[in-house]
Amino acid sequence: MKERLNTLNPMQREAVLKTDGALLLLAGAGSGKTRVLTHRIAYLIEQGVRPFNILAITFTNKAAREMKERVFNICEEGNQVLVSTFHSLCVRILRRDIDKIGYTNKFTIYDSDDSERLIKDIMKDYKINDDLLSPKAALNEIGRQKDKLITATTYAQNVDSDFRKKLIADIYIAYEERLKANNSLDFDDLIFKTVQLFVNNPDVLEYYQERFKYIMVDEYQDTSTSQYTLIKLLANKYKNICVVGDDDQSIYGWRGADINNILDFEKDFKDAQVIKLEQNYRSSKTILDTANFVIKNNFGRKEKNLWTENEQGSLINYEKCNSDREEAVFVANEILNKMKDGYSYKDFAILYRNNSLSRILEEQLVFLSIPYKLYGGVNFYGRKEIKDIISYLKVLENPDDEISLKRIINVPKRGIGDATILKASEYALNNNITLFEALSKADEISDLGRKTKSVVDFYSLISDFIKKAGELSIPDLIDYILYKTEYTEELRKEGTDEALGRISNLEEFVSKAVEYEESEEDVSLTKFLEEVSLVADIDSMEDGDNVVTLMTLHSSKGLEFPVVFIVGFEEGIFPTYRALTSGNPTDIEEERRLLYVGITRAKKELYITNAKSRLQHGRYINNATSSFFKEMPQELINIKEKPEKQKISFSTSEETSNKYRPQPSYKPNVSAYLKRDIPAPKNVFLDFQVGDTVKHFKFGQGTVLKIEPAGADYEVTISFDNVGEKKLMANLSKLKKA
DNA sequence: CTCCTTTGTCTTTTT
């Protein structure tokens, strides 16, 4: 043991040895905090603490898995330590005791998509115009309340005359009622209800206080009030709690993370010891200096001085490109260049502010046959076909779940449309039963007419599935559902590439179910659904693959790469338009921290790139350089700007260079978001003029009366021979000269 | 009443 402790620096060692009481570990980027945590767990076990009594909370499942492995490598008993995310931990606790707060343990977990559907339903019921308040905004506001442990009733009591808030309060109350009726919890509830369970049932709390005598929380800067409260409750008896965080890396404020948790920790645990880890083992001096220089622009930070003994390293590369295409070409070519220096694919990461920036990069990587893996974006479990089959499974588990039920009731099409669902819902409401129960009494529902049979058939289909769920393995059950509903058959008939893609996704889902059954000892549909609900894309990341990594800056937290590209360094993208216009300076500070996170991912080389013109939402946008650029130490940056109007060498679509028109030029330094309306459509060419005869695939032949630019396309007024005058979008409706 | 076609909105970031 002693020998192992000698591999740690004095501060790290102190943190490992301080086993009892409260410890706040302020760990700068790359300062070896994971090392400290794993050694600390191992040390606890060697000191005689039972592994069973240790709880470690991480931010992702991936981090949990890795930490478990690393502890296990130091000491074998380490695999009995519970390493988990907040959400997984809470589900575990709730499955045992949620009946004490009025749910059953077959409860369903709603993802943000499910929650939004429920909000939409409610707003429809209440006839709330969504011009006033979008379902997303309402859901977001409600989520932030839950993060702060504010119930619907409390929220409603405290809204003053604010019309919008009153509206949200009404929705919040209804939302809670419906969730309960559906026996469902949203992500935020998982934490909130666990806290409620503990507060209302001291015996349950005490059970877990005894179980988790030693608690560690990683990424503490990203915990919300509810999460912190949960931890405080658990640690309240033995007070052996160690939290590890870095206020400069707090990037989830929008999700309810509260940076004050770091400041409050010392107040709540009066004898808390504070240890700072300030030596960075990851990055070159140049990279670290740049990061430090940038983050100094934030106010209200915990004072720290991150330093390194690493070599100076090469300058930061800043590349200003003319277009997004040019930027992608640059990044891909640069990766190939660097490969000649002995790097391999897995040494590179391309990071961006939002997922939509990944597409053009992917295209270019594919074009140059550079292997890569993209994380985030459309989550595998978020795809339509996967959500559909999961909804079937959820209904079997919990027929009260009306959101999943409504999702699949007419998928594939079986003649149960909105009107029928509405009648059944009304019947359910009037008789105080669930929608699913109402379906079983289809014959009693008035004016269902000939639709009664469709409903009866659907009900017996689901009943059969419920019966089969008890008999078949999960993969077999999925296959059975896909077969009986003719889901796969429908797709096969469709025959398009898209449909075939969906079929292979479904096949992959079945394989995942097989994998699940093989990897777990204690297999159940409940647990499978739980796992599926709580995985993030990043969790699938494996070290083995030698491929370039593409991900958002948010997802990159906690990772490191020899060479990092930060692309789209443009005002309006990074920092995001929302932060620039919110009027809240802390939003910009959070963007700056995100940049800090991005910079500190790099070990040896850092590239920052941007484009003067970028295709967004189907039109070209001209962005100024990110205002963060001038906050970087210019003497550490190698600035390169591509010459204007350089010939674009590569294009994926058929819009070849002769079709390419020069972009209109705008005044620099004006965020393109402020000039959204671009005068003339580009990349759309009409081979007809006013007076010509054109052909439409449906309306047939007609004469062009008028052509007007409209966004990225032209609006064409045509007098059709058969259907009269119509206004159509030229590109969209594929008009052709006759 | 359902289904298909057309129109509108969207884009932060994720457990």
Place this chain on the structure above:
DNA sequence: GACAAAGGAG
């Protein structure tokens, strides 16, 4: 360029 809601045809 993607997808859901609205709108119109059968």
